Amino acid sequence: MRYQSQSVAYWYFAVAIVLFGLQIVFGLLSAAKYLGPDPLLDVLPFDVTKVIHTNLLIVWVLLGFMGATYWLVPEESRTELHSVKLAYVQLVLFTVTGVTAVIGYLFRYGTGNKLLEQPLPHKLAIVATMLIFLYNVGMTIRKAGRFTVTEGVLVLGLAASAVLYLPALFEFENYTISIFYRWWTIHLWVEGVWMMIMGSFLAYLLIRLSGVDREVMEKWLYVIVGLVFIAGILGTAHHYYWVGVPSYWLPIGGFFSALEPVALVGMAAYAYFALRRAGLSHPNKLALHWTIGSTVFALFGAGLLGLSHTWPAVNRWTHGTLVTAMHGHSAFYGAYAMIVLAMITYALPTMTRSPHEGESYLGYAAFWLQIAGMFGMTLSFATAGVAQVYLERIVGLGYLDTQLKIQVHFLMLILTASIFAIGVGLFIYDFFRRVPLTEVAADEAVELSASGEAQPAG
Amino acid sequence: MTTRQARMFAIASTAIAALVFLILTVHSHTRFPALTNAEAITPAVVAGKDVWHRYNCINCHTLFGEGAYYAPDLTKIAQLRGDAYLTAYMRDPGQFYDERVHRRLMPKQNLSDQEIADLIAFLSWASNVDTQGWPPRPILVATGLAAPGAAEQPGVTAVPTRPVSPEDDPIAAGENVFKNATPACLACHSTTPGVNLAGPSLAGIASRAEELIASGEYTGEAEDAAGYIRESIVAPSAHIIPGAMYSAGGMSFMPATYAESLSDEEIDQLVAYLMSFR
Structure with missing residues (x-):
């Protein structure tokens, strides 16, 4: 930790991973309901556990983005944050908004609009939080007068995320039109502006961890952003299949969705070549695992598994089945959960006092158990989904008859989800057994050079 | 490629994609009223x-x-x-x-x-x-039946059904009759559109019955769709759908035993169930 105000990031990360743990609890509950029968049917039915599961994901990933931004911006702009107090106000406001929304869902207080279930007062609070956040970050950069490409891409991504949340505030009488604009928020977040955020974290981590030349990394960051938007913006069309919009969205969706993996291949290649050039000299190898892992898992989950069912002729059969859950889980985890965990793992040794010396084997166990668990969950959803498509859509069995026949995949899902949950538990434990530092340490062990970049391989 | 060119690539590709997307959005709005009624x-x-x-x-x-x-x-x-x-x-x-x-x-x-x-x-x-x-x-x-013919496999004796009680809705009770009458209706009839077994699919039966009654081709005694379905159960040959698949010589292939084997209440329930398929 080079700047004292960076310590706010610790508290963002702390709240984020607690909510991550809670998200997994509700995920496991939902998975158990797939196996059924459900003893909690009248107390905590599936729709409630599921809406909490997805909303907690959004809340903790956004908290992770914010924390990571408060970590990154002082270092990139070489200054203290404009207002630490405002950062804490924002954290409390956002956490209270997220937690009360989740509690509301327990009592069916929500708008029932998929992924945008937050009631209007909560939506307005989210907008207010985002404005506080952007103001604080903007003022920090302005005061410093130093603005890197990495943080430029990050701040643009965050600002665009706030702007794209605005369509969620409107209601439409025509359900098809409300679907149309719902994806402006959700799709353009996850396959557009959040990719900018992921790309800039990736650039930051690779510059720090591998010590490659910043000029080169930032040039390729631009190329990746270009590739993301060429495919991502018109790729929104793959959410417009079969929902009552003009049929030209079908070929457009097919073509541009097929291009979406290009940016993800780009990111994975970006990380790989950065490491090849640098020859690994940074001591935080665990952060490197998470960084490279994120690009590979995102390529697999978001890129390839997305491509597996976005062609209209394929999607006609797979639309609305567990095949979508296969893609959703691996994509979100690979691209967004893992990049936030990478930022946390990178920052952790310098923002806390570790009770032990050397490498954290607990951290490696958390990494590999999560990877293995999520890979198994992805395969469980995939096998369940393919069987569902065949039995329900092609053979013509009823929905419920089909679900009975694919029970074995739900058993596999619960088993692999439990492995994943152990990995998450270890990550959380590993985080909280350290003591947060509030002062800038005089003898920064991780401080390798004056510029903050890793030393060339000796 | 220089950094400047890379930046231009990012800005230009985003701008073009966003412009095309906005034009298509505006055009879609002109089509929504017709496509969504x-x-x-x-x-x-x-x-x-x-x-x-x-x-x-x-x-x-x-x-x-x-x-x-x-x-x-x-x-x-x-x-x-x-x-x-x-x-x-x-x-x-x-x-x-x-x-x-x-x-x-x-x-x-x-x-x-x-x-x-x-x-x-x-x-x-x-x-x-x-x-x-x-x-x-x-x-x-x-669909009740796991797959056509599944009930004949060894070890698969009956279609799973929920137990019924007298307080049940007649449609729910009728579904039970459909599965458990002797011989079971679903042994020959599916409720899946287009899946014709020994007897025709009963998907959409209520709408088809209404059309038949209104068409003037109907030869039986029923006056409405429900009446026609009841008649088909108790007297299958009262009106024969033309074709060689399900009848010969003016006689339906369907057993004519249900008037005897089912109670009046059970027939009412069965009619209520079948009337729910439109």
């Missing part, structure tokens, strides 16, 4: 959409294939099942499905009758939106 969006449909949201339906079901994957897709449900059935179902789903059979069940939602009527209006509107031919074949909730 916007003039059919009555206050009841809007109220039904609010019910759909208020009760968080989308976090179990899918509509247009969007939502959660824990419960059946409802895009075309209003075209497959009639209002009477949908109303009875939404009052108490437990009357029609058993958690011990299918391992999952929709919890009772305590909807008011007005809310149910609005929700059906909304689902009826949704079922007429132009979804470009999706789903490619009907998505059914439960």
Whole structure:
């Protein structure tokens, strides 16, 4: 930790991973309901556990983005944050908004609009939080007068995320039109502006961890952003299949969705070549695992598994089945959960006092158990989904008859989800057994050079 | 490539993609009224959409294939099942499905009758939106029979059914008769569109019966669709659908024993059940 105000990031990360743990609890509950029968049917039915599961994901990933931004911006702009107090106000406001929304869902207080279930007062609070956040970050950069490409891409991504949340505030009488604009928020977040955020974290981590030349990394960051938007913006069309919009969205969706993996291949290649050039000299190898892992898992989950069912002729059969859950889980985890965990793992040794010396084997166990668990969950959803498509859509069995026949995949899902949950538990434990530092340490062990970049391989 | 060129590439590609997307969005708005039957969006449909949201339906079901994957897709449900059935179902789903059979069940939602009527209006509107031919074949909730011929496999003796009680809705009781009469109706008839076994599929039977009565080709004694279905059960040869598949010499191949083997109440229930397929 080079700047004292960076310590706010610790508290963002702390709240984020607690909510991550809670998200997994509700995920496991939902998975158990797939196996059924459900003893909690009248107390905590599936729709409630599921809406909490997805909303907690959004809340903790956004908290992770914010924390990571408060970590990154002082270092990139070489200054203290404009207002630490405002950062804490924002954290409390956002956490209270997220937690009360989740509690509301327990009592069916929500708008029932998929992924945008937050009631209007909560939506307005989210907008207010985002404005506080952007103001604080903007003022920090302005005061410093130093603005890197990495943080430029990050701040643009965050600002665009706030702007794209605005369509969620409107209601439409025509359900098809409300679907149309719902994806402006959700799709353009996850396959557009959040990719900018992921790309800039990736650039930051690779510059720090591998010590490659910043000029080169930032040039390729631009190329990746270009590739993301060429495919991502018109790729929104793959959410417009079969929902009552003009049929030209079908070929457009097919073509541009097929291009979406290009940016993800780009990111994975970006990380790989950065490491090849640098020859690994940074001591935080665990952060490197998470960084490279994120690009590979995102390529697999978001890129390839997305491509597996976005062609209209394929999607006609797979639309609305567990095949979508296969893609959703691996994509979100690979691209967004893992990049936030990478930022946390990178920052952790310098923002806390570790009770032990050397490498954290607990951290490696958390990494590999999560990877293995999520890979198994992805395969469980995939096998369940393919069987569902065949039995329900092609053979013509009823929905419920089909679900009975694919029970074995739900058993596999619960088993692999439990492995994943152990990995998450270890990550959380590993985080909280350290003591947060509030002062800038005089003898920064991780401080390798004056510029903050890793030393060339000796 | 220089950094400057890379930046230009990012800005230009984003701008072009965004421009094309906005133009198509504007054009789509000109087509929405026709594709979604916007003039059919009555206050009841809007109220039904609010019910759909208020009760968080989308976090179990899918509509247009969007939502959660824990419960059946409802895009075309209003075209497959009639209002009477949908109303009875939404009052108490437990009357029609058993958690011990299918391992999952929709919890009772305590909807008011007005809310149910609005929700059906909304689902009826949704079922007429132009979804470009999706789903490619009907998505059914439960076909009863696991697969044609499955009941003859060793070890598979009966179709799983939920136990019925006298308080049950007649449609629910009728479904039980359909599966357990001797011989069982579903041994020869599916309720899946287009799946004709020894007897014709009964999907859409209520609508087809109405059309038949109105067509003037009908030769039996019934006066309405329900009457026709009752007559087909107790006297299968009263009206013969032309063709060599299901009859010969003016005699239906269907057993004529149900007038004897089923009670009047059971026949009423069976008619109520079959009338729910429209």
